[in-house]
Amino acid sequence: MPTNRNISWIPAWVDASQLETFNANIINDQGGQPWRCTRPLSDRWSVIADGLRESTAALRAMPIAHIVETIDKVTAKWCDRNWPVRQAARAAVVEATGFSAEAVDRSFDVELKNYRADSLWRVLYRELGDAAALDGFVADARLPGRTYAIGPELTLAIFTGNVPGLPALSMVRALLAKSAVIAKVASGEPTFAARFAASLAEEDARIGDALLVTYWERHERDLLKTVLSQAEAVIAYGSIEACRSVRELARDNRIYMEHGHKFSAGLVGRDYLARVGAPVIAGRIAEDVGTFNQHACIAPQVYFVEGDRAAVHKLGDELSRAMQAYAEKYPLGNLRLKDAQTLQLQRAAQAWKATVADADSGLWQDSALNWTIAIEKDLAEHSLSGNRYIGLIPVDSLEQALKALRPYGEFLQNLALGADEPELSVLARRAALLGASRICQPGRMAEPSMMWHHDGQMCVAGLLRWCDIEMHDALHEQEEQ
Amino acid sequence: MFRYKDPFVQNLAEQIAALISGEAIDRESVEQALEELALANLPQLADYWRKTGCRLGIPDAAFKNSHVYYFPDQPAARVFRTSGTSGADRGAACYSPLGLKLMDLSIIENARRHLIQELDMPVIIRFVPTVSQAPEMIMAYGMELIATTFGDKSRSASVITGNGVDFERLRSILDQAVSDDQPVVLLGGSFAFVNICDALEKLGWSWQLPEGSRTLDGGGFKGRSRVVRAGELRSAITKTFGIPAGRAFNVFGMTELASQLYDANDREIGPLDERPKRNLPFLQARVRDSYTLAYCDRGEGLVEIMDSCIIDRPHRVLTGDLGLASEDGVAIIGRVERGQARGCSLSLESIKF
Numbered sequence: 029m030p031t032n033r034n035i036s037w038i039p040a041w042v043d044a045s046q047l048e049t050f051n052a053n054i055i056n057d058q059g060g061q062p063w064r065c066t067r068p069l070s071d072r073w074s075v076i077a078d079g080l081r082e083s084t085a086a087l088r089a090m091p092i093a094h095i096v097e098t099i100d101k102v103t104a105k106w107c108d109r110n111w112p113v114r115q116a117a118r119a120a121v122v123e124a125t126g127f128s129a130e131a132v133d134r135s136f137d138v139e140l141k142n143y144r145a146d147s148l149w150r151v152l153y154r155e156l157g158d159a160a161a162l163d164g165f166v167a168d169a170r171l172p173g174r175t176y177a178i179g180p181e182l183t184l185a186i187f188t189g190n191v192p193g194l195p196a197l198s199m200v201r202a203l204l205a206k207s208a209v210i211a212k213v214a215s216g217e218p219t220f221a222a223r224f225a226a227s228l229a230e231e232d233a234r235i236g237d238a239l240l241v242t243y244w245e246r247h248e249r250d251l252l253k254t255v256l257s258q259a260e261a262v263i264a265y266g267s268i269e270a271c272r273s274v275r276e277l278a279r280d281n282r283i284y285m286e287h288g289h290k291f292s293a294g295l296v297g298r299d300y301l302a303r304v305g306a307p308v309i310a311g312r313i314a315e316d317v318g319t320f321n322q323h324a325c326i327a328p329q330v331y332f333v334e335g336d337r338a339a340v341h342k343l344g345d346e347l348s349r350a351m352q353a354y355a356e357k358y359p360l361g362n363l364r365l366k367d368a369q370t371l372q373l374q375r376a377a378q379a380w381k382a383t384v385a386d387a388d389s390g391l392w393q394d395s396a397l398n399w400t401i402a403i404e405k406d407l408a409e410h411s412l413s414g415n416r417y418i419g420l421i422p423v424d425s426l427e428q429a430l431k432a433l434r435p436y437g438e439f440l441q442n443l444a445l446g447a448d449e450p451e452l453s454v455l456a457r458r459a460a461l462l463g464a465s466r467i468c469q470p471g472r473m474a475e476p477s478m479m480w481h482h483d484g485q486m487c488v489a490g491l492l493r494w495c496d497i498e499m500h501d502a503l504h505e506q507e508e509q
Numbered sequence: 510m511f512r513y514k515d516p517f518v519q520n521l522a523e524q525i526a527a528l529i530s531g532e533a534i535d536r537e538s539v540e541q542a543l544e545e546l547a548l549a550n551l552p553q554l555a556d557y558w559r560k561t562g563c564r565l566g567i568p569d570a571a572f573k574n575s576h577v578y579y580f581p582d583q584p585a586a587r588v589f590r591t592s593g594t595s596g597a598d599r600g601a602a603c604y605s606p607l608g609l610k611l612m613d614l615s616i617i618e619n620a621r622r623h624l625i626q627e628l629d630m631p632v633i634i635r636f637v638p639t640v641s642q643a644p645e646m647i648m649a650y651g652m653e654l655i656a657t658t659f660g661d662k663s664r665s666a667s668v669i670t671g672n673g674v675d676f677e678r679l680r681s682i683l684d685q686a687v688s689d690d691q692p693v694v695l696l697g698g699s700f701a702f703v704n705i706c707d708a709l710e711k712l713g714w715s716w717q718l719p720e721g722s723r724t725l726d727g728g729g730f731k732g733r734s735r736v737v738r739a740g741e742l743r744s745a746i747t748k749t750f751g752i753p754a755g756r757a758f759n760v761f762g763m764t765e766l767a768s769q770l771y772d773a774n775d776r777e778i779g780p781l782d783e784r785p786k787r788n789l790p791f792l793q794a795r796v797r798d799s800y801t802l803a804y805c806d807r808g809e810g811l812v813e814i815m816d817s818c819i820i821d822r823p824h825r826v827l828t829g830d831l832g833l834a835s836e837d838g839v840a841i842i843g844r845v846e847r848g849q850a851r852g853c854s855l856s857l858e859s860i861k862f
Contacts, residue, residue: 188853190851267855268855287853288855289850289853289854289855289856290853290854290855291855291857292854321851322851322854323851323854324853324854325853325855327854329854329857363800367851368800369799369810369811369845370847372797372799372802372811372845373568373811373829373845373847375561376561376565376570377568377569377570379557379560379568380557380567380568380570381570382560383553383556383557384551384553384554384556384557384571384577385571385574391560397800407857410857411847411848411849411856411858412848412849412850413850413851413856414850414851414854415851436857
């Protein structure tokens with residue numbers, strides 16, 4: 029079956045005369061036809077934005093329970109590997125990213141289960157206290173009075189990277205805030221967002237009416253400015269540089285949330301290693317590194333290992349078996365030519381180090397470029413990551429590992445702390461103060477819950493503004509009755 | 510372990526010298542002997558090959574921090590260092606007296622065949638510092654050797670001073686050459702040529718240099734602020750010096766190599782008009798497939814250079830360049846990207862302190 033080439037979703041109410049359709053200038057060295065994109069003509073954005081704001085009004089009139097249920101119903105379908113829509117989406121993502129079908133399926137499973145009702149309700153209660161506040165004024169005993177949470181009239185989400193399924197996350201968050209969304213897809217994986225939007229629209233056309241998914245190139249600054257001028261909230265994903273370029277233009281937007289590129293790592297203590305055992309820990313590290321092909325900001329680039337040379341080499345041996353086993357279950361896929369070249373050169377340099385220049389160094393790899401393990405002296409030696417290239421760094425103590433991470437504090441994201449109490453609490457506190465926003469055990473790095481404060485933020489609550497009724501006798505009298 | 514004075518080493522050097530000079534020497538037996546020397550004096554090389562899964566050239570990273578030198582019983586006669594444009598540790602390549610002799614021979618023979626050809630005592634002007642100004646810079650060394658070997662000594666010079674290019678001196682030498690109808694050979698870094706052509710254009714100076722004049726640029730544009738198409742550079746050379754594109758040669762060399770590769774012909778096969786480089790019995794660029802590392806005859810891949818003139822360390826180098834293999838030879842078309850992170854992971858390189 030030929031892949032649907034369309035990467036955009038345009039609400040049904042938009043008149044075709046307001047749109048242009050073109051071949052997206054997205055280089056795809058996996059071959060294939062160009063992706064087709066539809067977007068509003070440059071002078072029509074304000075009209076379209078007006079329409080989206082009207083759709084927001086419709087969302088505001090819906091109970092939050094209905095929105096949660098709709099997302100849940102759609103997600104239940106997405107969680108079925110045999111659903112034809114998911115299979116078509118998988119094929120498109122495979123083509124766009126070069127990931128293997130197995131790796132994409134694994135990514136979908138990990139990513140999409142977060143949008144089931146239970147998870148969404150927990151997010152709302154964790155961040156808002158009372159989710160009903162999204163539907164109108166609710167009693168707030170601590171105020172005392174009543175409070176109402178209001179989302180943006182229009183949210184712009186700018187996606188990046190190639191974590192399959194990730195664009196759903198910010199679309200869902202905006203919908204929970206009852207906000208219409210303009211989603212700008214990333215060249216690295218432009219296909220998923222439109223398909224997700226279409227699936228929501230099929231369940232409830234009014235939700236589909238509140239979503240617009242399209243694409244423009246980074247250099248189209250005037251277009252970005254035009255869209256920014258219509259949006260109340262902006263959610264930007266991207267590299268330091270890409271985020272900065274959006275941030276500079278988003279000064280007048282009331283809400284700006286950023287998910288920049290981040291650094292994640294694992295730490296394994298000596299006692300924990302002894303208690304859990306190297307083979308089990310190796311399997312868990314392989315899971316952390318393998319999921320999303322290590323393209324997610326929550327994936328570890330290195331694991332610090334407390335122990336001597338022999339202990340680290342032993343873990344390297346175990347990890348090589350685990351990485352191979354993982355690759356057999358979930359192959360990496362097709363590396364881009366440039367990535368293969370970089371990897372080959374890095375492997376050669378590391379092979380030289382491991383055999384000639386530094387006896388403490390080490391290298392394990394498969395011949396198919398599926399995975400690489402390098403023993404590195406310190407973080408300064410670490411340069412390559414992504415596509416399942418993991419550095420193991422021996423340390424005398426986990427304190428030493430945290431010290432090494434200190435200069436990168438503001439970029440720290442996810443830390444797997446392989447340690448037991450009471451050491452765990454001590455290290456976790458230090459890691460939190462350093463800048464980490466998530467701590468978990470080895471093997472669970474790739475599957476943060478939706479409840480997690482992503483990048484340390486309240487990602488639904490952060491989109492809201494509140495209106496409180498207080499100091500009003502009439503209200504009190506009514507509530508006292 | 511072969512000692513430096515071992516007849517095996519001395520004999521091998523003689524064989525290589527004969528190969529460079531064009532004598533009918535069996536190239537493969539020389540390669541075999543070089544490998545024998547490598548495995549004897551650097552036994553870990555076998556481990557490296559086992560790790561890489563093939564007899565891969567040593568990576569350019571091998572020259573950083575520690576460097577390999579086969580002969581502890583013979584102090585190095587000369588050390589060349591990389592410019593370290595990336596800010597990383599500067600690489601170093603050490604030469605024994607025999608190694609340096611082979612290097613000299615290679616530079617001279619290669620220049621005779623590919624650059625000087627029929628010219629007799631041309632004026633040779635260098636846009637690189639002198640050896641005394643930059644004793645560890647291999648390009649300064651090689652170009653000075655070419656100038657002193659082939660040039661008209663009374664008129665040849667480097668026009669690079671502590672303050673940059675001495676344009677007045679350049680002008681007076683070129684004017685004199687034009688009036689005497691004496692061919693000129695201009696040598697220098699690719700980027701220096703670009704800057705000098707730009708500067709001369711601003712000054713409004715240009716020449717129609719005598720018939721047979723030619724240029725040789727090397728180094729390319731790696732680590733430079735600006736990338737210039739090879740064809741653009743050749744046009745600038747024609748415009749400034751009146752030298753046709755067919756006599757504007759490019760050379761590929763690096764601190765990690767003893768020999769340099771010259772253009773095989775005028776065909777512009779690379780994306781930035783790069784020409785294929787000519788392989789010689791003692792010097793061969795090959796391309797390894799980006800995915801399998803197998804040698805390939807066509808297409809893009811990693812450049813590996815076999816330089817038989819390297820006798821002090823492994824003679825095959827994975828240079829870190831990208832090459833385009835063709836029937837005429839390999840065109841060097843850029844550098845392999847380093848230090849990156851894929852997806853939403855932050856590259857530490859981008860925030861290294």
